[in-house]
Amino acid sequence: MVRRILSDEWAELRDIRLRLLTDVPWRVEHLAVEQAFTQAQWEERSRTDATSAARAGFVGCDWDGIVEVDDGEIEGLWVSPGHRRRGLATELLEAAIDWAAARGQGRVESWVREQNAPGIAAHAAAGFVLSGRVQQWPDRAAWQVHMFRVP
Numbered sequence: 001m002v003r004r005i006l007s008d009e010w011a012e013l014r015d016i017r018l019r020l021l022t023d024v025p026w027r028v029e030h031l032a033v034e035q036a037f038t039q040a041q042w043e044e045r046s047r048t049d050a051t052s053a054a055r056a057g058f059v060g061c062d063w064d065g066i067v068e069v070d071d072g073e074i075e076g077l078w079v080s081p082g083h084r085r086r087g088l089a090t091e092l093l094e095a096a097i098d099w100a101a102a103r104g105q106g107r108v109e110s111w112v113r114e115q116n117a118p119g120i121a122a123h124a125a126a127g128f129v130l131s132g133r134v135q136q137w138p139d140r141a142a143w144q145v146h147m148f149r150v151p
Helices: 010-023 029-035 039-051 088-102 117-125
Strands: 002-004 055-060 065-070 073-079 109-113 129-137 140-149
Touching: 002 088, 010 029, 010 039, 010 055, 010 065, 010 073, 039 055, 055 088, 065 088, 073 088, 088 117, 109 117, 117 140
Parallel strands: 073 109
Antiparallel strands: 002 055, 055 065, 065 073, 109 140, 129 140
């Protein structure tokens, strides 16, 4: 089951974000920043993910997956190792797409590392296609990401 984060789930949001940042090596620079967040900062983030008209967070399988979408762009998608390759990432993406479409956004965009074959497959299963755009991360010239969008 995939659902939107609730306003009072700041502790769960904190825990999954820290698990995500520990598990994903190319996001490690954000780990120290988010570890230093105060309770008030986490409370504000969960309120925003739960109630904002421009941003939303969705979780699945009892907090074993998360996606956050901000103004039509996927900002983070993660599924815990024990729940991967079961369709949860696609379900999370579909929830974000449905939410954005209900707000009149014509497309949802996402950057995915080109080496992340499971991530690319999850996006394709949710209707994303390659846009042809490629960018290099400024601090990791060897790592490229592709732009996907819902047609």
